[in-house]
Amino acid sequence: GAVVSQHPSRVICKSGTSVKIECRSLDFQATTMFWYRQFPKQSLMLMATSNEGSKATYEQGVEKDKFLINHASLTLSTLTVTSAHPEDSSFYICSARVASDTQYFGPGTRLTVL
Amino acid sequence: ILNVEQSPQSLHVQEGDSTNFTCSFPSSNFYALHWYRWETAKSPEALFVMTLNGDEKKKGRISATLNTKEGYSYLYIKGSQPEDSATYLCAFYGGATNKLIFGTGTLLAVQP
Numbered sequence: 001g002a003v004v005s006q007h008p009s010r011v012i013c014k015s016g017t018s019v020k021i022e023c024r025s026l027d028f029q030a031t032t033m034f035w036y037r038q039f040p041k042q043s044l045m046l047m048a049t050s051n052e053g054s055k056a057t058y059e060q061g062v063e064k065d066k067f068l069i070n071h072a073s074l075t076l077s078t079l080t081v082t083s084a085h086p087e088d089s090s091f092y093i094c095s096a097r098v099a100s101d102t103q104y105f106g107p108g109t110r111l112t113v114l
Numbered sequence: 115i116l117n118v119e120q121s122p123q124s125l126h127v128q129e130g131d132s133t134n135f136t137c138s139f140p141s142s143n144f145y146a147l148h149w150y151r152w153e154t155a156k157s158p159e160a161l162f163v164m165t166l167n168g169d170e171k172k173k174g175r176i177s178a179t180l181n182t183k184e185g186y187s188y189l190y191i192k193g194s195q196p197e198d199s200a201t202y203l204c205a206f207y208g209g210a211t212n213k214l215i216f217g218t219g220t221l222l223a224v225q226p
Contacts, residue, residue, distance in 0.1 A: 004157060043203075043218045044203070103214065107156055
C-alpha cells in the first residue's frame, strides 16, 4: 500500500516552455502533498505544501507564479513550471502524507531545460 | 537555519560486512526523525519514524537508534547484502518548522 506515482519521469524542454508534472496517490487519499526539489549533491528541499481544495503554501524563495501547484482531488497534485529556464533544471519529487506523519514519495521527475 | 548532517557521504563495503552511519540534527524543538532508503530510479522508501529519546527500531537486518538530547541517530545494517545498496536519507521534523528537513544522504555500495 501507500504507492505514489509521478509522471513524467524525465522531461526535456526548450527554454520558455511550461512543463506539468503529475503526482498521484494510487491506493490512498492524501489531503496534503509536498513538492521537493533536489539540485546535484544537495539535499531534498521543500518547495511547497499542497492542500486539497485550497491554495498551496510556498517556502521562502520559491516563486508561486513560476511554480503553479494545483491539488484538485484527494489523489492528484500537479506542479507546473511556467516559462522554464535552464536554471530550473533539477530533480522534482512529490510526496503524500498519511495520518502517521510518514510521507510516501513518488519516484521523481528529472527536468532538463535547454 | 536548521541543519541536518549525514556521515559519511558514501560507503563501500563487502557483502556480509556490518555497517553504520550517522545523522546529526538540531536537539531543540524535536518532534520526529525519519529514515528513508532510496534506490536509484525508485521512490524513497520509509524505513523508520522515531520520536522518543533512546528509542531503537528494527526492520529485518536494519536498525536505528535515537538520541534527541545530543541530536543524533545511528542507522545500522547487519550483514550487508548487495540489495542494501542505496542512498539512506534522514529527515528531521521539528515543531517550529512543521516540515521535513533532509540530510544529503549516505550512499551505500555493497560489493558481492
